[in-house]
Amino acid sequence: MEADITLTVDGRPRALRVDTRTTLLDALREHLDNTAPKKGCDHGQCGSCTVLLSGRRVVSCLILAAAADGAEVTTAAGLGDEAAPHPLQQAFVEHDGLQCGYCTPGQVCSAAGVLDEAAAGWPSAATPPDDLAEGSAPVLTDAEIRERMSGNLCRCGAYAGIVAAVGDAARAHAPAESGGNR
Amino acid sequence: MNPFDYHRAEDAAGAAALVADNPAAAFLAGGTNLVDRMKLGVTAPDTLVDITHLPMDEVEELPEGGLRIGANVRNSEAAAHPLVRTRYPVLSQALLSGASGQLRNAATTGGNLLQRTRCVYFQDLSTPCNKREPGSGCSALEGYQRYHAVFGASPDCVATHPSDMAVALAALDAQAVVQDAAAERRIPVSRLHRLPGEAPERDTVLAHGDLITAVELPAMPMAARARYRKIRDRASFAFALVSAAAAMELAEDGTVADARIALGGVAHKPWRARLAEEALIGAAATGHDFAAAAEAELAEARPLPGNTFKLPLVRAAITTTLGEVADGVRGRGAGPDQGEGER
Ligand SMILES: Cc1cc2nc3c(=O)[nH]c(=O)nc-3n(C[C@H](O)[C@H](O)[C@H](O)COP(=O)(O)OP(=O)(O)OC[C@H]3O[C@@H](n4cnc5c(N)ncnc54)[C@H](O)[C@@H]3O)c2cc1C
Ligand code: SF4
Ligand code: FES
Ligand code: FES
Numbered sequence: 001m002e003a004d005i006t007l008t009v010d011g012r013p014r015a016l017r018v019d020t021r022t023t024l025l026d027a028l029r030e031h032l033d034n035t036a037p038k039k040g041c042d043h044g045q046c047g048s049c050t051v052l053l054s055g056r057r058v059v060s061c062l063i064l065a066a067a068a069d070g071a072e073v074t075t076a077a078g079l080g081d082e083a084a085p086h087p088l089q090q091a092f093v094e095h096d097g098l099q100c101g102y103c104t105p106g107q108v109c110s111a112a113g114v115l116d117e118a119a120a121g122w123p124s125a126a127t128p129p130d131d132l133a134e135g136s137a138p139v140l141t142d143a144e145i146r147e148r149m150s151g152n153l154c155r156c157g158a159y160a161g162i163v164a165a166v167g168d169a170a171r172a173h174a175p176a177e178s179g180g181n182r
Numbered sequence: 183m184n185p186f187d188y189h190r191a192e193d194a195a196g197a198a199a200l201v202a203d204n205p206a207a208a209f210l211a212g213g214t215n216l217v218d219r220m221k222l223g224v225t226a227p228d229t230l231v232d233i234t235h236l237p238m239d240e241v242e243e244l245p246e247g248g249l250r251i252g253a254n255v256r257n258s259e260a261a262a263h264p265l266v267r268t269r270y271p272v273l274s275q276a277l278l279s280g281a282s283g284q285l286r287n288a289a290t291t292g293g294n295l296l297q298r299t300r301c302v303y304f305q306d307l308s309t310p311c312n313k314r315e316p317g318s319g320c321s322a323l324e325g326y327q328r329y330h331a332v333f334g335a336s337p338d339c340v341a342t343h344p345s346d347m348a349v350a351l352a353a354l355d356a357q358a359v360v361q362d363a364a365a366e367r368r369i370p371v372s373r374l375h376r377l378p379g380e381a382p383e384r385d386t387v388l389a390h391g392d393l394i395t396a397v398e399l400p401a402m403p404m405a406a407r408a409r410y411r412k413i414r415d416r417a418s419f420a421f422a423l424v425s426a427a428a429a430m431e432l433a434e435d436g437t438v439a440d441a442r443i444a445l446g447g448v449a450h451k452p453w454r455a456r457l458a459e460e461a462l463i464g465a466a467a468t469g470h471d472f473a474a475a476a477e478a479e480l481a482e483a484r485p486l487p488g489n490t491f492k493l494p495l496v497r498a499a500i501t502t503t504l505g506e507v508a509d510g511v512r513g514r515g516a517g518p519d520q521g522e523g524e525r
Contacts, residue, residue, distance in 0.1 A: 001185050020188045020230075023217070043218055044285055056258075056287040062217045063288065066188045067210065067232055110284060117283065122262040125278040125418065129409060130510075133271040135264055150418035151282020 005069035009034060010078025018065045025049045027065035028075065036077035036105045040153070047152035050106035050113075051075050057113025059151070076105030079112060087172055088112055091165035099156035107152045111166045114140070114148045115173045124148050140170040184226040191233050194395055199363035200231050202391025209233050209393060211254065211293035214285050219298065223307050224314055234290070238395050241265060247401030250359075253292030253394045257347065258283065260291060270399055272408035272427050276350035279412040282419050292394040295348055295358065295374065298385060299341040299450075300421055302326055312338045313382040320382075327488030329421065332496070333449040339382030340486060342447055343375055344421050346412060349446035351397060352454050353427035354405055359396040360388065371397065372444070375451030382450075404431040404440060407510040411503045412446070413495050422447035424492055426455075426499035430467070430507045438462045438471070443479075443500060448492060455479045458500060467508050469501065476500040 006015045009032055016031050025042075028034040028051070040046035042061045049061045052074040060073075080086035088111050091097070098104045121137045126147035131138075138144060145166045146159075154162065188210075191197035201207045207229040210216055219225040238252035241263045249269065251260055260266055261277035281289060303309040303321035310319035322330055322340050330340045352372040360367050375386050388394075399405075408429035414420040425446035433439040441462045443455040461478035465471035476497040483493055 001187050003188055020186055021183045021220075042221065044214055044282075047282065047284060050284055053287075057284045058288045059214075059282075059284045062212075062214045062285075064188070064210070064213060064217060064230075067213060067234070113283060113287070117258070117262075120262070122258065123267065123274060123278060124283075125275070127278075129271060129275060129506075132267055132274055133406065135267050147418050148283055151284045 003066040003069070005066060007032075007065075007068060007070075008072045010073070010075055020064065020066050022065045023061050024051070024053070024063040024065050024068050024073070025060035028060065028073070034075055034077060036075040037109075038102055038105060040103070040106075045153075046103070046106075047110055048103045048106040050109040050152065052109055052113060055116070057110050074109070076108045079108060086112070088115075088165065088169045091169045092162070095161040095165040095168065096158065097161035097165040098154075098158050103152060103154045103156075107149070107154070107162055110149060110152045111169065114145070114166065115170055117148070118144075118170065119173070140167065142167060145170070183220050183223070184228060186227055187229045189229065189231050190235050191231050192235075194236055194238070194361045194393055195363055197231050197233055197236065198361055198391050198393040200229075201393070202363050202389070204229055205390060207231060209292075211290040212256070212288035214281070214289050215293060215297040219305075222305050224298075224305055233292075233393065238292075244398060244401075249399045251291050251397045251399070253290060253396055255291050256287055257281070257289040257291070257294055258286040261286070268406065270350070270354060270405045270408070272405065272410045272429065273347070273350040273354065273399070275410035276346040276412075276425075276427060279410065279422075279425070280346040291347070291397055294345055295351075295371070295394060295397070296386065297345055300329060300344045301341040304341065313341060313378075316381075316383045323486075327486040329423070329447070330486055330489055331449050332483045332485040332489060332492050333445075333453050334377040335450065335484065335486075336378045336380065336382070338380055339378035339450065341378065341382070341450060343385070343449070343451050344447075345452065346410070346422060346425060346446055348375070348452040349425055349444045350410055350427045351399075352452035353408065353429060353442040353444035354399050354402060355442070356400075357398045358394050359398060361393045361395045362389065362391060366395070368398070372452065372454045378450045385450075402429070404429045404442075404511075407507055408442070409503055409506050409510070411499055411506075413499055424448055424495040424499050426496075426503045428500070428503040428507050430462070430504060430511060432467055432508070432511050436467060438465050438467050443475075443504075445496060445499065448496060455500065457482060462504075469505060472501040472504040473497070475504070
């Protein structure tokens, strides 16, 4: 059975017909030739297929393309490119946050989600319970970054560089810190 | 994967009727469990009814002081909601300890409650499993038992329910609001999931086509200092071996006036530790009393040869979580000295 859907991918509206069994990941890679998101496990366990769906990070391997009809999708390719890299992409390069690079597009999209979630005040399992209950805004310490990025595995073990890269980008991303309202 | 029709539901009762009328239809929420199972061939619906566009995505205050969390509220949104964080931080903690940031952004309140077991044999079509194929046998009885039950299992199935969120909800006396084609009813979350008995294929007391529209949390002052603790094989992004949610209220004299304890990773359902709760009432809330409460519950434990290690984990989860709750309650309440001095 088929479904006619539209997706706005990296800013470009795209119309396509898919078998209802098609995941968002396969629609991007096989139908729209966007190979930035990678297929690692295909079961939500590795994070290499991470994209931003309507601005939120998700694993595209467990989302049906038909269910995403009408949505806006941002892949690592849409965050930035060689000419104008996203600050996170730049930070990954500067901190050696990769080796083979297979997990990297998913890592970068996930990290972009992490920065937005922290800016929105969202807590994590690394947030001390009392801060959680009091509703104070999170500070992206290394422990917070490790916890928030735990859905992205790296077989090359580039984790130390990844944590450093996300930390740098987080400090650059948080101008409110100098605003004196904390 | 079997071919299937995809529908976007337009109203709750209609969605319930659509699924009730077709034994091979299923509700689709975030899809993080259902799509996974469809890829594995464990579940093969011919029709998916997507409920994520139904208006069940609000967190609202209830008139009596409780909170109603819509079935479509994403796990990440529920965990970050200011009223959940301040009134029921144990629920935020439980949600945040589950899965990954990406999965929590897709996973919903309703889907989390009704996710199915992670028993490796249930997920592997090449092995017998009574839950997947009634009457075929239970491979776990002679197999891998690390993630399996120590309470309430049967000779037909020893699987556990994998949800962290449901453990906090069970401790908080939450109710699931259920809609069928005709009417709405409420079921306590602690009675929503079944024990396997002779029908392990049935996870819950729901009928096919019953739609969960929301979860309601009653007002519970002690919930503001309740805590969740999860013990697992790695520090993050792993299912619970054992987990505990606990709330406690101390009387003026420092003894336990009221308590709620629920355990995860140990049974076919979120396990309300009622024997431990009873043992605590009136006790002095010392480490010794917490250990005695854990022992009262463990008297009912029936571990498998491959998971006897869970008994000390249950003991540790109960005693450390209660200890943490007691510290918080004393810090905020009568003060650490008062209770001790009057005893
Ligand atoms: C790699 C991985 C790790 C995970 N780790 C954890 C963990 O540590 N802790 C944890 O608790 N969970 C964990 N999960 C499970 C995750 O929490 C669930 O997959 C998720 O909560 C399911 O929600 P959903 O909205 O995606 O449900 P779906 O997959 O859409 O649905 C799940 C089931 O519920 C039914 N359903 C959905 N909504 C309703 C409703 N409103 N009424 C009636 N029926 C409904 C569906 O028909 C389906 O059978 C993990 C999952 C993955 C893939
Ligand atoms: S424990 Fe339950 S789910 Fe696992 S194999 Fe046995 S019957 Fe199946
Ligand atoms: S491919 Fe999607 S999480 Fe691994
Ligand atoms: S860089 Fe190779 S998997 Fe991460």
